[in-house]
Amino acid sequence: MNKKNDKDKQASIITALRTIDLSKPWSPENDYDEITEIQRIITNDDYTLTVFFNDGSKKLYDVKDKIFNKNNQDFLWFKKLQNINEFKKAEECGWAVRWDDDTDISSYELYVHGK
Numbered sequence: 001m002n003k004k005n006d007k008d009k010q011a012s013i014i015t016a017l018r019t020i021d022l023s024k025p026w027s028p029e030n031d032y033d034e035i036t037e038i039q040r041i042i043t044n045d046d047y048t049l050t051v052f053f054n055d056g057s058k059k060l061y062d063v064k065d066k067i068f069n070k071n072n073q074d075f076l077w078f079k080k081l082q083n084i085n086e087f088k089k090a091e092e093c094g095w096a097v098r099w100d101d102d103t104d105i106s107s108y109e110l111y112v113h114g115k
Contacts, residue, residue, distance in 0.1 A: 036107040041092045045084065049097060051110045059114025063087070063105070077102040 042050040047064045066078040067087070081087040081099060090097050098104040 036111040037094055038092045038097065038107050038110070041090060041097055043088045043090050047081075047084075047087060049090065049105075049110065049114075051097070051107075051114060053107070053111060057111075059110060061105070061110045061114040066105075 037054040038051055039054050040052040044050060047062070047067055049061045049063060051059050051061060053059070063078070063081070066075040067081045069075050069078075081103070086099070090099055093104070095107045096104045097107075097110065
């Protein structure tokens with residue numbers, strides 16, 4: 001790969017980091033796509049995801065609230081992930097972590113709410 005293109009991409013990511021206010025919700029004016037592409041994930045035994053992003057950052061995201069939430073109907077499709085083997089089937093899809101057609105978490109969510 002061309003080193004000049006790599007440097008240009010890094011510079012644009014750094015510029016994006018300086019101009020995007022992560023405290024604001026997503027909008028066309030506050031576009032996180034430049035910095036939130038997922039490069040790699042690790043599924044951990046404690047139902048957390050370690051997520052590596054294209055800006056070089058690494059975040060730990062806890063999925064337990066979605067998986068084990070008994071009161072919130074919004075996360076019913078996450079119940080199947082209570083089986084750790086199903087949870088471990090997570091795949092990185094660029095701008096999301098995905099288990100199946102119904103179950104995914106956006107890179108925006110992972111980036112902004114990960115620790």
